[in-house]
Amino acid sequence: MSDHTEQSGHTGHIVPVSTYLLVFLELMVGTALTTWIAYIDLGRWNTVVALTIAVIKMVLVVLFFMHVKYATGLTRVVILAGFFWLGIMITLSCSDELTRTWEIVPQGWNMILPIVFRLF
Amino acid sequence: MAELATHGAHPQGFAHQFEDIEQQRDAGRLGMWVFLVTEILFFGGMFTSYTIYRALHLESFIQGSHQLEVKFGATNTAVLIFSSLTMALAIRAAQTGKKKGQIIFWLVLTMLLGALFVGLKLRFEWYRDYVDGIIPGVHWFYNGPHAPGVKMFMCFYFFMTGLHAIHMIVGLGILAVLVSMTARNKFSSEYYSPLEISGLYWHFVDIVWIFLFPLLYLIGGRY
Amino acid sequence: MSTAIAEIHETPAESSVNYLNVTYGIKSWLLTLDHKRIGLLYLGSITLMFFVGGMAAVLMRLHLVEPQGALFEPETYNKMFSTHGIIMVFFFLVPSIPATLGNFLIPLMIGARDVAFPRLNLMSWYLYITGAAFALFATLSGGVDTGWTFYPPYSSTYSQTHVVIVALGVFIAGFSSILTGVNFIVTIHKMRAPGMTWFRLPLFIWAMYATSLIFVLGTPVIAITLFLLGMERILHVGIFDPAVGGDPLLFQHLFWFYSHPAVYIMILPGMGVISELITAFSRKKIFGYAFVAFSSLSIAVISFIVWGHHMFVTGQSIYAGLVFSVLSFLVAIPSAVKVFNWTATLYKGSISYEAPMLYALGFIGLFTIGGLTGLFLAALATDVHLNGTYFIVAHFHYVMVGGAVMAYMGGLHFWWPKITGRLYPDLWARIAAAIIFIGFNLTFFPQFVLGYLGMPRRYAIYPAEFQVLNVMSSAGASILGIGYIIPLIYFMWSMRYGPPAGPNPWGAKGLEWTTQSPPLTENFETIPIVTEDAYNYPSEAAHG
Numbered sequence: 001m002s003d004h005t006e007q008s009g010h011t012g013h014i015v016p017v018s019t020y021l022l023v024f025l026e027l028m029v030g031t032a033l034t035t036w037i038a039y040i041d042l043g044r045w046n047t048v049v050a051l052t053i054a055v056i057k058m059v060l061v062v063l064f065f066m067h068v069k070y071a072t073g074l075t076r077v078v079i080l081a082g083f084f085w086l087g088i089m090i091t092l093s094c095s096d097e098l099t100r101t102w103e104i105v106p107q108g109w110n111m112i113l114p115i116v117f118r119l120f
Numbered sequence: 121m122a123e124l125a126t127h128g129a130h131p132q133g134f135a136h137q138f139e140d141i142e143q144q145r146d147a148g149r150l151g152m153w154v155f156l157v158t159e160i161l162f163f164g165g166m167f168t169s170y171t172i173y174r175a176l177h178l179e180s181f182i183q184g185s186h187q188l189e190v191k192f193g194a195t196n197t198a199v200l201i202f203s204s205l206t207m208a209l210a211i212r213a214a215q216t217g218k219k220k221g222q223i224i225f226w227l228v229l230t231m232l233l234g235a236l237f238v239g240l241k242l243r244f245e246w247y248r249d250y251v252d253g254i255i256p257g258v259h260w261f262y263n264g265p266h267a268p269g270v271k272m273f274m275c276f277y278f279f280m281t282g283l284h285a286i287h288m289i290v291g292l293g294i295l296a297v298l299v300s301m302t303a304r305n306k307f308s309s310e311y312y313s314p315l316e317i318s319g320l321y322w323h324f325v326d327i328v329w330i331f332l333f334p335l336l337y338l339i340g341g342r343y
Numbered sequence: 344m345s346t347a348i349a350e351i352h353e354t355p356a357e358s359s360v361n362y363l364n365v366t367y368g369i370k371s372w373l374l375t376l377d378h379k380r381i382g383l384l385y386l387g388s389i390t391l392m393f394f395v396g397g398m399a400a401v402l403m404r405l406h407l408v409e410p411q412g413a414l415f416e417p418e419t420y421n422k423m424f425s426t427h428g429i430i431m432v433f434f435f436l437v438p439s440i441p442a443t444l445g446n447f448l449i450p451l452m453i454g455a456r457d458v459a460f461p462r463l464n465l466m467s468w469y470l471y472i473t474g475a476a477f478a479l480f481a482t483l484s485g486g487v488d489t490g491w492t493f494y495p496p497y498s499s500t501y502s503q504t505h506v507v508i509v510a511l512g513v514f515i516a517g518f519s520s521i522l523t524g525v526n527f528i529v530t531i532h533k534m535r536a537p538g539m540t541w542f543r544l545p546l547f548i549w550a551m552y553a554t555s556l557i558f559v560l561g562t563p564v565i566a567i568t569l570f571l572l573g574m575e576r577i578l579h580v581g582i583f584d585p586a587v588g589g590d591p592l593l594f595q596h597l598f599w600f601y602s603h604p605a606v607y608i609m610i611l612p613g614m615g616v617i618s619e620l621i622t623a624f625s626r627k628k629i630f631g632y633a634f635v636a637f638s639s640l641s642i643a644v645i646s647f648i649v650w651g652h653h654m655f656v657t658g659q660s661i662y663a664g665l666v667f668s669v670l671s672f673l674v675a676i677p678s679a680v681k682v683f684n685w686t687a688t689l690y691k692g693s694i695s696y697e698a699p700m701l702y703a704l705g706f707i708g709l710f711t712i713g714g715l716t717g718l719f720l721a722a723l724a725t726d727v728h729l730n731g732t733y734f735i736v737a738h739f740h741y742v743m744v745g746g747a748v749m750a751y752m753g754g755l756h757f758w759w760p761k762i763t764g765r766l767y768p769d770l771w772a773r774i775a776a777a778i779i780f781i782g783f784n785l786t787f788f789p790q791f792v793l794g795y796l797g798m799p800r801r802y803a804i805y806p807a808e809f810q811v812l813n814v815m816s817s818a819g820a821s822i823l824g825i826g827y828i829i830p831l832i833y834f835m836w837s838m839r840y841g842p843p844a845g846p847n848p849w850g851a852k853g854l855e856w857t858t859q860s861p862p863l864t865e866n867f868e869t870i871p872i873v874t875e876d877a878y879n880y881p882s883e884a885a886h887g
Contacts (some may be wrong), residue, residue: 143533162563260580275580281787
């Protein structure tokens with residue numbers, strides 16, 4: 001069985017208070033920034049900026065508050081799998097919901113076939 | 121190696137289906153992470169639906185988002201972030217063998233912040249939404265622009281923040297149990313797994329809110 | 344207790360302590376933390392639900408002997424097929440092998456004393472029976488008529504039946520699955536015995552691991568979907584409501600995101616069982632172990648990207664239809680790999696035909712038919728003709744009943760001696776297996792023809808020209824029903840009068856067969872150290 005050493009799993013690692021405080025500060029700054037930017041007109045970029053900051057905040061919480069920085073590879077695979085599966089659900093659902101109004105290209109094959117013939 | 125270790129070798133809190141406390145700790149942590157993945161998919165169904173309808177009905181969602189007050193969303197975000205800090209400090213106190221009074225202090229502070237979050241929501245957001253008549257299916261008399269789409273948006277708002285609030289309240293219950301366990305000397309620097317695992321849950325609930333804030337309150341900006 | 348008279352009726356295994364006799368009384372069962380007892384708690388409740396769902400099926404088939412319907416008003420018939428589907432899918436097939444055989448066997452097969460979280464395991468059972476209680480209550484109060492698929496707007500707005508109660512029952516049972524999945528994943532990762540590397544695990548464990556991935560990743564989505572449906576029904580407004588810009592098809596996306604992988608929850612454990620049965624009754628190691636192991640994982644992963652094939656004709660965009668059609672063809676590949684490998688395992692094996700093997704051989708044939716007909720449905724063009732007909736009904740019954748249920752029966756027969764310490768009469772078991780095989784094919788093969796000829800599914804009446812095939816199907820159903828009742832009788836008989844089994848009546852490989860029958864509560868006196876691969880049967884050269 002594994003020895004109970006400082007390196008085993010995560011239990012050995014104790015995060016300094018200063019790290020927690022720094023992360024806390026970063027999270028608060030991120031929140032303030034998100035709120036402030038919402039009052040500035042950046043058009044479509046408002047959403048991009050807001051979500052980017054949100055992702056950064058999440059990564060900070062996951063790495064430091066949830067100790068994933070010091071965790072095993074299995075933990076990271078589990079987390080990534082969760083997000084990947086969420087991505088599958090969103091992407092494939094959107095592949096239907098957002099393409100309902102796409103016209104079936106009427107000249108489709110007539111456009112492609114001449115190109116194909118020219119290749120041969 | 122093939123023999124079970126004798127009783128005396130195991131610290132308090134040891135469960136006998138395991139070979140040693142290390143295996144138990146690893147198993148508990150992995151179990152909570154797998155559970156949090158199920159929560160990602162659970163909330164994910166709503167995030168998927170949100171993504172689709174926001175893409176299809178952006179104007180309505182902007183209008184709906186403007187019914188919410190940014191200052192309460194932002195304040196609540198700060199409250200929850202603060203509570204994640206206090207939760208992390210509670211676990212650290214156990215890890216470093218501090219007296220139980222200190223652990224309880226941080227846990228109680230976390231609970232108070234969580235309760236503050238729920239209280240602010242109920243009193244300044246949902247109560248006011250009721251008065252303003254923008255709770256679909258319960259009290260609805262909005263007749264501004266994009267009324268049907270705003271109704272859809274408000275469905276998302278209440279379902280998502282409602283589910284989140286239920287998770288918060290469950291978290292408060294868990295924290296209460298942890299306070300009781302700490303008071304009864306169940307934890308030490310050798311064994312504090314329930315604290316650590318509950319911390320993971322609490323941080324997850326914080327992360328969900330970190331996304332709900334921009335996605336619900338800041339659609340289309342406030343300029 | 345070693346008098347001569349006692350030895351006739353009792354065996355050393357029985358007079359010794361095992362998990363069944365170590366404590367007595369109802370509290371020792373209802374508050375047990377032993378994974379083996381929990382497996383038996385599930386076995387009892389799942390068997391009950393099987394017969395309730397089966398009763399609905401019998402009534403449906405009796406009704407359908409007449410083109411104008413022999414028994415029910417159409418509204419009642421709608422409730423019958425809905426009840427049959429809901430109970431069979433959510434309360435029988437999804438938990439069947441995982442909760443009974445999985446719970447019982449996983450710790451034994453990996454060399455552990457229990458699962459990682461025994462209390463969570465017990466809670467899973469209580470969640471299951473709570474959900475089942477809600478579903479049964481709703482059924483007895485009039486049921487639902489939405490089909491097991493609950494599509495809005497009918498289910499959210501127009502149906503006058505107990506949708507919310509049934510949805511709540513399924514929601515609660517879903518959490519049972521989720522917690523079981525968490526438990527199994529952690530158990531398999533963290534509690535294997537020394538020397539039990541991933542590639543020495545029995546293939547049943549790989550199958551259960553893959554199934555648990557689906558439990559964990561898919562079930563939460565049906566939970567949130569049913570929650571949203573319930574909200575829409577209660578509040579009379581919601582996100583599937585076109586009046587506020589909602590799309591009923593979004594429900595279908597969320598529903599099938601779980602429900603398609605769910606069908607792989609139903610078949611993967613069965614495939615795991617078949618790997619165990621084929622190797623044991625060919626006395627040969629599996630052909631292509633790594634391929635079979637990885638095919639289980641591939642099925643679990645690919646199962647999540649094909650769900651739109653249930654929506655080809657309900658309004659999905661043609662582009663999404665194209666994507667899902669191509670992806671659906673992919674998922675057949677790992678299943679085919681398994682069928683080839685099982686067949687190759689049989690080749691030059693030392694084959695015997697006890698009841699478990701009959702079920703396994705039946706599985707291979709019937710699952711292949713069911714799987715191939717799935718390909719017709721994955722192709723967009725043919726699906727347009729076949730969707731909504733009895734072809735679909737036949738397809739999924741071939742895989743779910745001809746496949747999963749036969750694997751479940753085979754597994755029960757294989758491990759029964761280990762679970763109870765008793766043998767059942769093999770002659771009756773083989774007779775029952777044959778009756779089930781014949782009854783099953785007579786019930787469902789005509790349905791392929793009916794579907795191709797255009798008979799719609801979920802209809803209480805049908806054109807007169809389809810009557811002969813319908814009567815054949817109903818006749819088959821009665822034979823199938825008898826086939827299922829026979830094992831119930833001899834299994835119960837065996838618990839009291841069956842001869843004692845001994846630790847390894849089949850001479851099979853696997854850690855579970857190294858323990859006494861029934862096992863000790865703690866499974867092993869000392870945790871074994873594993874040094875050999877799975878299915879390490881002597882090779883043909885060493886064999887006579």
